[in-house]
Amino acid sequence: MPSRTNNAITIDVEDWYHICGLKNEPNVPAELRRVRRNIEFILALLEEFGIKATFFVLGCVAQSDPELAPLIASGGHEIASHGYSHCPVTQLSPEGFRDEIQRTAALLHQQTGQKPFGFRAPQWSLSLAKTPWAFEILVQEGYLYDSSLNPLPLVGDSRGSRFPFHLSADGATIQEFPPLVAPSMIGNLPVGGGWGFRLFPYELVIKTVEAYNQRKQPAILYLHPREVDPCGPRIPLSPLKSFAAYGPRRDSVSRLRSLFGKFSFTGLGVLAKACH
């Protein structure tokens, strides 16, 4: 029987070449883009298990394929925002950040009829210390939740909360949903998505989800379309970046299938509205 605690599955809707830290986005011709086929695969997988997920859509992807967000929305999934350009928020001014989320929200609303109320920053790049203004802007723009604070060293704050919490910003509150991590002797391990989800023993992922659910806390998983596309193209990167972006990725789908059969999953918007 699936656990009664609702976990969340989230997908960052970007293509194989949206890699953080690149100075300029490569100019990839339409025929080499893979996001549509990979999203179609993910939608079919979710449908198989009757799961409604959250899709953090990148504005520039929605712009170049205007039928993609409507396709996702037609499956009953939540349309949320991943910003417009995949530029880390730490490299944007407050005005630049507001412009990115306004452009993306307007585009997604126009394409799907859904105004996003959830946000995830590229490369987990929101920070209470470095970008406190971004939370105020999210509140001002009508966002109910954010899922950008990762309790990990390097990409986040290793001392940050592992569980959902409320943040105060601009006289209001916004809910924060950190991704699943496994506490260990050497710190939190990124078992909730990306390279960590594929690298660490599957048993560790299962045990971590169970431990969260025993505490009545949701496990929040994240997935990139390129992770279900093991033979897709790759950008030449340094060995470390290549590992993080493409890494040991061949069994993502079988792991997801097993998790979907074992636990209960929904979108983050459902969790946000339940405790708003």
Ligand SMILES: [Zn+2]
């Ligand atoms: Zn991203």
